[in-house]
Amino acid sequence: MNKTVNQKAWFLVLPVLLLVAFSAVIPLMTVVNYAFQDTFGNNKFFWAGLDWFQEMLESERMWSALGRQIAFSAIILAIEIPLGVFIALNMPKKGFWASFCLVLMSLPLLIPWNVVGTIWQIFGRVDIGLLGYTLDAIGVDYNYTQDFYAAWITVIVMDVWHWTSLVALLAYAGLQSIPDAYYQAAKIDQAGRWKVFRFIELPKIMGVLMIAILLRFMDSFMIYTEPFVVTGGGPGNSTTFLSIDLVKMALGQFDLGPAAAFSIMYYLVILLVSYVFYTVMTNLDKRDGH
Template sequence: MDKSVNNKAWFLVLPVLFLVAFSAVIPLMTVVNYSVQDTFGNNQFFWVGLEWFEEMLQSDRMWNALGRQAIFSAVILAIEVPLGILVALCMPKRGVWVSVCLVLMALPLLIPWNVVGTIWQIFGREDIGLLGYTLNMLGISYNYTQSSISAWITVVVMDVWHWTSLVALLAYAGLQSIPDAYYQAAKIDQANRWKVFRYIELPKMQGVLMIAILLRFMDSFMIYTEPFVVTGGGPGNATTFLSIDLVKMALGQFDLGPAAAFSLMYFLVVMLISWVFYTVMTNLDKRGGA
């Protein structure tokens, strides 16, 4: 759609600007403030420049958390995107089952995040949880509070359980938008199932899949509540992701300076990667004319 140039449109945006400025800019400036100052208490601050940033960049702690975080995000994207597409392709075509499937699939998305954690905490326990009990009965040693491999598996499976439906719903929305004529044409050309998927369904899903990847990347990179409830970042630091580490540092140890420097770099990383996704997405938008 051709948009006309009209700078008066700014007036329509002003309320959002004020509100978001209040709830984003002021706190962000507070963080910036902390990141360049040190304190001995009593609200006396003095300027330390970029010392905290240097300290954080040299500390293993942040790099380790970042590494764990990157692996986690990569693993869940690698599982959730293909699985979500598969589920979307398997959705019933019409009738009451569509509604039933949609509602059941969306259910995990609407559970408060700490309840998600609680559900898996209970489900995975080897004494009272179905999963932990069954696995241990089968002779597979599984204990998410003791073994870091178990903890990782639990956290990943929990995230897959929680968020695959998001990808599936998005992919389903993309599939729905494909006109029937495309399939008929494919049938006339005697295209096989794989070709229908590769040349019709996948290109049509491209836009929504980008949204799915963007949302899943952002949210998995910010994950806090669920692993915190289940493992508390442990055993050891095995599942201490960036947010968990940050909250430990800021609210637990009250190391405001380093935590603030950490925050800003963390935010910057998320923003940079998201910006790449976003640029790709808007370009797709333009090309597809969606």
């Protein structure tokens, strides 16, 4: 039988709500202001209707940035999730090497975004960087400042290097929580390695894997610092992702109206995807009986 939901406890979160109001709600309201209004300065605003939205929806520039963004997120998810799970499956389960691997895996996660960008920017340089110099020496034409493919590969490999650990650690935590009895039962049934993964490990780590996908999707969809430091969005516009384009528009050109309309659409897409993921995750939990 379903219990009645009592919503009175929401009053207890009122202090947090106030805090969030100042850190998120009021800034968001300001963005809405800019998206629907225009100003000639002096803090006097007038109604601009849907002009900025119309302009953005017809803007080739926004659609191509969105296309690049979706491609980027899809590629890094397609690499990081299977790779992370593969690493987690092969990490030692206990003893010295387990701790050693855990520390090693967390190292990239501890490095600030702009430092990651700087590391790869120097690493890939043909004149002083180890990677760029080596590739050049063996005859590979690699220059991420001029070549489209080199720039994309650099940005993707950098993200994989930076964030696969997160997926691996989450998947590892999920794997560690599977009781031994499951493996013993599989052994009695003479299940092979693939069957153990497919019918025991994968279903059991599905919950954490969904969290990993959600985190990686959100983070990659909002990526700014690393590609900005490495390629600056270039060559041309080839690695100009949504947030880089947005910052160029808002702070570079000071086109606050179109940039605000752009932000709101960007926000709506993230909200939609996060909500879908959240719903799927809670439904998975319920199905598992947690």
